[in-house]
Every structure is written in C-alpha cells, then in structure tokens.
Amino acid sequence: MLEKLMENLSFHDVKELKGKVTQVREPFEKQYKVGQLLGSGGFGSVYAAQRLSDGLQVAVKKISLERIHQWARTPNEPGPVPMEIALLQRLWGGGTLAPKGIIRMLDWFEMPGDGYLIVFERPQVCQDLFDFVTERGPLEESLARRFLQQITRALQYCHSSGVVHRDIKDENILVDMRTGEVKIIDFGSGALLKDAPYSEFEGTRVYSPPEWIIRHQYRAEPLTVWSLGVLLFDMVCGDVPFERDEEIIQGKLRFTKRISAECQSLIRRCLAFQPEERPTLDQILSHSWMTASAEDDDCMQESCDYAPSKASL
Template sequence: MNSNPPHAKVSRTTEPPLSRCRERTPGDGRPGALEGRSGAVAGPGPSADSRVPPAGKAQQGLKEQYRLGSLLGRGGFGSVFAATRLSDGAPVAIKRVPRERVRHWGELPDGTSAPLEIVLLAKVSTGFPGVVQLLEWLELPNDVLMVLERPERCQDLQRFIRARGFLPEEVARELFRQVLEAVRHCTNCGVLHRDIKPENILVDLATGQAKLIDFGCGTYLQDTAYTHFAGTRSYSPPEWTHFGWYYGRPATIWSLGILLHQMVCGEHPFSRGQNISWDHQLSLPQGLSQECQDLIRRCLSMLDLDRPSLEELLCHPWMQDIHLP
C-alpha cells in the first residue's frame, strides 16, 4: 500500500525529530541549585510579572518568591512540584526539566532563546482560562524551571473519571466543550499540543473549569504532514501506526475521540498494544445516547479526511444537547 498521505506530499524536513514523551510516575526529588537566567511571561492570575529579573539574582529571587511544597508528578520530562507564591499566597506549580532532556529550543518574541515548551506556553498564555498559564521561567546551569498557575483544589481528569467510574453525558459534555475550546485556542495560536489525554487535563474542583496542561510534546502547528511522533502511543492515530505520517488537526481529533470515550465509558476504546485494523468495528455501550455514539465514531474514523474539524465538533448535536431524529 502506498505509504504517502492521500491528499498531500509528505515533507520529511518539516520538523526535527522529537523524543517520545513518557508518562508521569510518582517519585521524589528536589530542584537543584536555583541560579541562572530568568524570564517572565505576562499572564492572568496568578498574575505574572512582565519584568525580567537580573540573571544573577535568579536564585535569590525564586527562593524569596516561592515556598516549595509536595511533588505532584515525575517522569521522563522531569518533575513538577506544588509551590506557593509568598507575595499573595497563590498556589503555583514549578516544573523542573533537566537541560540535557531539552531537545528543541525556540525563540521568544523578545529574541530570547528558550526551550520549545516555554516558547509554546508563551504563545498560548494569553489569559485564556482553558490553558495553563506560564507565569515565569528560569534557565539554570543544569535545569530549566517553569512556574505555572495551579488551581487550589484540582484533580487531573484521569483521577476525576476513575473516582466516578465514568461521567454522565451532561458532565462529560461540559468538560469536553472546554477541552475543545482550549484546543481551538492553541490552534489559533499556532500551537499543536500532541498529547491530549485525561492526565493532561486539570479539573478545578471548585469551579468545574478544565485546563489543558503539559506542552512538553507540543510543536508548531503546520499544514504539511508530520513524520516524527511525539506524545502517548495509545493515543496516536492509525495513519501514524500504519504509514508513519499524520496531519496535526485530524490526529488531534482522533485523540479527542479517545478522550470522550474514556469520559463516558470509563476506559480506553482500544486494548493496550492493539493494532487497529481498517475494518474495525467500535463497540459502544447501549446506554449512550445516539448523539454521543455518533460523535465518538466520527472522531475515531479510520480515514483522517473523514474526521470532523474542531468547529464541526463544537456544532455537533450532542454538543448542543440536540437529539438526532
């Protein structure tokens, strides 16, 4: 079978190779010496300071500004710690990434060189509530630190679903709408997240606000095909598995279909390690509304051209709570 995309020529120079992102695992550890270059990105509350502190005072400034708390997660990307901003008591998260694990760098609007994850976060940190905001970052001799907003009472969507078994359609609809709007915001900012899954969505338990987090697998959005994979394998689309290429937008829709299935069914639609065949039949619970089943099946269309766009998803009858005839 021809391994090239059916509707465009694969450009094998469109993107440098990106390492696979590993999932978070519990663990411990502490950030190293807090000294080095620093920068800030303006954003909403907890509000960021748009001034860039002098490089020599980065260590002193960080220790004066934040009190480090418990470990939130650890994996191939590094570690994330809860912390408190001392000036106003606002909760934040501090993500520590060893410099040796930073594979790609980009450029901020002011010309500063920064890890690509920070460049992408700066693009989407425009005050949109559905995407985690980057408040500040520090470049240290051995590590890069990112200071991110953190809701006071929050839970990732994976744990949120597990605690309930599955989500009623009305709850899933509201959360899924927020995720779609967050993805649309990223797309409008020229950013492709590439690792949409329940673990990368935070739910504010006080407000019900969903936030897309962890842009460590992200890249610039492009119209040509990607020929290198970054993200979680079990969320990769069949065109990548079978042919070794994918387009950003339809690959995102595929992962959103898996996400919605996990919300309303409580489990991943495909067995771990299963090689999805072109004639596979997706089995959905009878208890699901026809509208919800239709939306999941459309997102999980084997042909990427058959998948809906983000706008079409937002206008789907299930998203509007309209029943199909």
C-alpha cells in the same frame, strides 16, 4: 517573521547562543518555596510551591536538560528556550487576558547545566481528569459534554495561535473541583502548527491515530480530533477504547456502557480511520450531541463538589 524567530534549534546552536547571552533573573529560591511532589513522569516532575511575595499557591515543573528535545527562539527572549516555554509564551502573549481552558505559565527559570523550572498557576482544589474518572467511573453524558466543549474551544484557541498540543489525554486535563472548569496542561510534546505532515510524535501511544502507527506521519487537526474521540470514549465508558497498535488500526469500538446514539456518532466520527473523514474542531462543536439541551447539567456541580483524593497538575 515570528515563524523564523521560533525556528527549531539544534543542541549545538543552543550552546553557542547561550554563551553569547547572559540572562539576569532573580533566583528562584528567593521567590518561591517548594513543597510536596505532585507528580512525575516522562514530562518531568511537578511540585507544589508558594510564591513568597504574596503567598500564591503555584505548581513548579522541573525539566532536565536531557528531556528537552526541541528548542526555539522567540521575540520575547534574548536566547533560545525550550519549545514548551516558547509555546506557552505564544499562547498567553505576555498579556493579562486569559485564554480559557489553558494552564497559565507565570514564570520560568533556567538552571545552568541542569534544566529549567516552569512556574504555573494551580487551582487550590484540583484533580486531573484521569483521577476524576477513575474515582467516579464513567461520567454522565451531560458532564462529559461540558468538559469536551471546554477542551475543544481551548484547542481552537491553540490552533488559532499557531500551537498544536499533540498529547491530549485525560492526564493532561486539569479539573477545578470548585467550578467544574477544565484546563489543558503539559505542552511538553507540543509544536508549532503547520499545514505539512509531522513525522515525529512524543505523545501517548494509546491516543495516537492509525496513520501514525502505519505511516509515521499525521497532520495536526486530524491527530487532535482523534485524541478527542479517544478522550470522549474514556469519559463516558471509563477507559480508553484501544490498548494495542492492532486495535488502533482495526478501529473496532466496543461500548461497555449504555451510551446515547448521538454520543456514539460523535465518537465514531472522531475515530474515523481516514484522517480526512474526521470532523474539524468547528464541526465537533456543532455536532448534534454537543449542542443538545442540557437542562439537567446541574449534576456537573454535584460531581465537582466531591473532595479529590489528591491535587495534581
């Protein structure tokens, strides 16, 4: 039933249904004060903002209509909404119990004829993982392990909720600098989880698997696992393993830093050429490197105590 309600809609379907539905919302301008630009890209633009009712610091993502390629209908809304909003509603379920490791959508607003604004929680001292690694260089394996455990568990929750992110990368992982907790952000390339292969991809090329490069098809979990392999390599070596399509297809790994054999083993398994040879998310969490004793993981707190160069979402 829910799957039927969240079916993809064409642009003409959206226009027709929008004409039949009138949404009553308190204007965004009366609820939030917008501050500095935090970042921009293919996903849209993100601004720092403050909720006027209680002073809560939030982030506001602005998405133009021309950048919205997927629409969906949900049980919670009278009209069609961008797929990103539908996926976040599905993950959070309208409840107060927070799924760990996933950014929380607090509100959203339609700007008729222009696009949408999505309001997110914003940790007061945060930095995306790209900047985190860029500033510090390759991470200690104990810290990379802690991050990967959190990310993998969050992705398990996504998949169990019927959502696939499809753009896991360092720029889409937010690090809370006070707690060392990480959150997955930007579901703009996401989709409903399905067993059948996908034939469209809006994620990041250097994180895409060889089956997409060669056949323009992929399945959800093998895609996710490949991205995690690239992400782990990036964390412990300081950069992604492949830059060009030919390198992705060849799959030759050159470890530029001294990495433990167990860590290399997990990376190689995640980056197996054949999708069926990659581990599942469950198997990643049970891998010997992931379950290793981490008595010296206090270094994570030391790493996270440094002030970031910028707060980002």
